[in-house]
């Protein structure tokens with residue numbers, strides 16, 4: 219569905235996307251996970267055929283975005299990072315006018331609009347203006363709009379950024395259904411839980427480059443341990459590095475962060491016992507499963523969300 | 525235009541009309557009631573003192589000026605904040621760009637919408653002034669065509685400007701240094717021969733002046749100051765150059 223080799227996007231002398239290779243198969247839910255500024259949106263805009271690659275090869279649905287941009291866009295659904303709904307149109311009109319951009323008849327546009335409003339649970343707001351809607355509702359409407367042409371691929375740039383947890387879960391549930399229907403999904407996110415929930419496969423992006431690729435599970439297996447022990451010390455802050463040094467050799471790896479020390483081990487309880495045996499007395503301890511956050515930290519030395 | 529261009533442009537036009545359905549009541553005042561009141565008060569009131577201009581009663585003389593000037597102001601006004609807004613605030617043009625609609629379709633749809641707005645306003649206005657006996661020649665039927673050409677000649681370059689700026693404060697310059705001088709010095713209220721020689725070139729470059737003279741010759745059945753082809757030619761230059769420039773600016777703005 220999507221094929222990129224050595225894809226580059228430059229703005230002036232600044233390289234936002236620095237030679238990435240990506241392949242997305244039909245029916246896959248594929249993610250770009252990375253912090254702000256990683257180059258996710260720049261990549262998505264190239265895939266949406268609204269921004270031309272500076273260099274490298276890019277094929278979408280077997281076509282060239284520069285030459286066949288219009289034909290490709292006819293088969294994509296795009297949900298950009300910033301909502302660009304028509305604020306002076308009603309919820310339903312936003313969908314029916316959009317349907318016309320794809321050359322759908324008015325009757326068909328209205329039919330699909332009603333169906334999609336039902337799908338994103340906005341039917342009761344059909345006649346309402348866009349402005350008073352909550353962030354989550356706007357996002358759902360943008361997603362509905364991106365599906366009006368029954369696209370082969372839906373591109374979602376940070377679908378849940380800025381939403382409250384309840385709105386996020388509702389959105390995830392809708393996206394999950396979309397995925398079950400066999401729609402190819404490509405999404406970007408800087409939330410590791412979102413990537414874990416939705417993506418079959420993902421790439422970790424940082425500074426315009428891909429630093430790792432795989433399924434959420436395989437990434438965790440490759441780059442992290444099964445469990446992580448989070449230790450906080452009463453006099454932490456400056457001394458975390460010293461504490462980390464005292465724990466060296468326990469588990470697979472020790473990572474001192476400003477506010478806590480992370481101890482990577484397949485058996486967290488056993489590791490904690492060893493910590494206590496060395497005479498260390500953390501003020502709080504949390505043993506949890508490894509996440510993509512840990513993968514990112516391991517690969518880049520930084521946290522995803524700061 | 526090929527068939528592939530028409531459909532997406534019509535889709536953009538439909539979006540504008542859907543928006544307009546909510547606004548039309550408010551716009552009837554500025555685009556129809558106001559010009560009619562204007563003609564009545566200035567034409568009859570001021571006309572009572574002025575008497576006639578070049579042997580024509582003042583009301584009949586300013587009617588074609590007011591109609592062209594209304595078209596000019598609508599075309600200009602609707603190509604400022606609404607265009608910048610769809611690029612910058614609502615980003616509706618970016619939303620269209622992600623579909624098979626291309627930048628030139630967006631521009632075409634915008635211009636078609638303004639042609640609709642201006643033509644309906646002009647026709648309504650002409651119908652009213654017909655009863656005042658201000659239309660003295662059957663050539664008056666060409667007035668909507670002249671106003672249509674003026675609409676493109678004005679809206680296209682102004683849209684190009686709106687697509688090139690980042691802050692709406694630039695429109696103040698446009699209103700102050702383009703719209704107001706053009707409205708005052710384009711022969712709407714008095715013949716441009718009254719202008720000092722130094723200011724007269726303002727009229728010659730203003731698309732409004734050419735449209736005013738063409739409309740006036742049409743409603744009064746007199747010959748315009750320059751050959752008709754010259755006036756039409758000047759309007760065409762504005763329209764064609766403006767459209768080409770706007771097409772480029774729209775494309776530039778929507779690619780990144």
Ligand SMILES: Nc1ncnc2c1ncn2[C@@H]1O[C@H](COP(=O)(O)OP(=O)(O)O)[C@@H](O)[C@H]1O
Nearest residue numbers: 229234252253254255256257258259260261780
């Ligand atoms: N149009 C642009 N002009 C200049 N720089 C840009 C532009 N778009 C993005 N950038 C820069 O490219 C980098 C990557 O941005 P982006 O692709 O938006 O990252 P992400 O979506 O991962 O946060 C950022 O440093 C951003 O400032």
Ligand SMILES: [Mg+2]
Nearest residue numbers: 258259299376
């Ligand atoms: Mg982004």
